[in-house]
Amino acid sequence: MRHTNFARVAAFAVCAAAASYAYGASISGAGATFPYPIYAKWAQMYNKETGFQLNYQSIGSGGGIQQIKNKTVTFGASDMPLEPKQLTAAGLVQFPTVVGGDVPVVNLDGIGAGDLTLDGPTLADIFLGKITKWDDPAIKKLNPNAKLPSSAIVVVHRSDGSGTTFIFTNYLSKESPQWQSDVGASTSVEWPTGIGAKGNEGVSNNVTQAKGSIGYVEYAYALENKMASVKMINKDGKAVAPNSAAFQAAAANADWAHSDQYYVILTDQPGAETWPIAGATFILMYKQPVDPAASAEALKFFDWAYKNGAKAAESLDYVPLPASVIAQIEKTWATEIKGPDGKPVYAN
Incomplete structure (x- = not known):
C-alpha cells in the first residue's frame, strides 16, 4: 500500500540524517513538499546502491528558499522558480528535476x-x-x-x-x-x-x-x-x-533551451490532453558554495537520479526530464557552480 511505503521512506530520511552527521557529512536539503515522495524514494535507492545518506526536510518551498539563502543547507528546493534577477542577486543557480501536477x-x-x-x-x-x-x-x-x-x-x-x-x-x-x-x-x-x-x-x-x-x-x-x-x-x-x-x-510545451536560468512555468498550457495545473520543481544551489565538497556530493546524487531514477519518478506519476534538458543542466553545473579555485565542484 502506498501510504505504508511513503511512511517507510520518511523514516529512512530521518535516519539518514542521523547517520550522515555521525560520520561528519553535511549533505542536506530542504524545501518543497511537492517532490518529497520522489526525493525520498531516490534517496532510499541511492543509499542502497552507494551507502551514501541524504537528508531532505519537507518544509515547503518558502522554507527551502529561506534556508538556502541562510546557507543552512547544501541545496534548497522550490516549485516556484526564482526569477533570473532574484538568482543573480542571491548568487544562486536553479535547475529542474521533474514535472508533476x-x-x-x-x-x-x-x-x-x-x-x-x-x-x-x-x-x-x-x-x-x-x-x-x-x-x-x-x-x-x-x-x-x-x-x-x-x-x-x-x-x-x-x-x-x-x-x-x-x-x-x-x-x-x-x-x-x-x-x-x-x-x-x-x-x-x-x-x-x-x-x-x-x-x-x-x-x-x-x-x-x-x-x-x-x-x-x-x-x-x-x-x-x-x-x-x-x-x-x-x-x-x-x-x-x-x-x-x-x-x-x-x-x-516547456522551452528549456531558450529559458533564462530555467525560468519556466507550465500552468494553462495548450493541448487537448494537457493537465492545466502542471509545474516543474527546482533545486537551488550557490554558484560559489560554502562547502564545495558537500555541493559536489549533492550534484553527484542528482546526476545519479537523472540517470537512474526515471522509472521511480514515473511510478509516482512524475514526469522525468528529457535527455536534452539533463545535458543542458549538466553544462550549467560545469559552468556555474565552482569552487574557490575556479574549477567546477563536480565533473560527471
Whole structure:
C-alpha cells in the first residue's frame, strides 16, 4: 500500500540524517513538499546502491528558499522558480528535476476520482468564497448528472510558504481576473476563505477528514491517500483527468533551451490532453558554495537520479526530464557552480 511505503521512506530520511552527521557529512536539503515522495524514494535507492545518506526536510518551498539563502543547507528546493534577477542577486543557480501536477481534491459522499469536473473560473470562485454551496448553478452546469449536496463547501489551503500554492494560484490568476487582482500568485497569499494546513500532507489529511471539503495537493499525495481528484477543463476546452500522460503533455510545451536560468512555468498550457495545473520543481544551489565538497556530493546524487531514477519518478506519476534538458543542466553545473579555485565542484 502506498501510504505504508511513503511512511517507510520518511523514516529512512530521518535516519539518514542521523547517520550522515555521525560520520561528519553535511549533505542536506530542504524545501518543497511537492517532490518529497520522489526525493525520498531516490534517496532510499541511492543509499542502497552507494551507502551514501541524504537528508531532505519537507518544509515547503518558502522554507527551502529561506534556508538556502541562510546557507543552512547544501541545496534548497522550490516549485516556484526564482526569477533570473532574484538568482543573480542571491548568487544562486536553479535547475529542474521533474514535472508533476497540482490537483484539486474533494471529499463528497458518492463522488470518486474523476466524478467531478471543474473549470478554472469556477475553481477560482470557490477559493474566492463566491461559490459556497456544492449545488451552486456553476458547479451543476459542469456536472449535470452528479448528485451534488446543498451543503457548504469547506475550502482547505496551504498555511505555509508553498510552491504547490504558487502553481495553483498562478493558474487561478490566469483563469480569473478577480483572483489576479485581489489575491495574485505567490508561495504565500492572503486567502479570501478557508482553513490553512501545513504541507501537502496537512491538506491531504484535512480534506480526508472533512466532509464537503476541497483542497489542492501534488498528485502523488492524492494517489497515496486515495483521494477523489477532480477533472479540469483545460485551455483547449477538454475535460482531462490528472495523470502522468496529462502532465507530460503540459511539459511538452516547456522551452528549456531558450529559458533564462530555467525560468519556466507550465500552468494553462495548450493541448487537448494537457493537465492545466502542471509545474516543474527546482533545486537551488550557490554558484560559489560554502562547502564545495558537500555541493559536489549533492550534484553527484542528482546526476545519479537523472540517470537512474526515471522509472521511480514515473511510478509516482512524475514526469522525468528529457535527455536534452539533463545535458543542458549538466553544462550549467560545469559552468556555474565552482569552487574557490575556479574549477567546477563536480565533473560527471
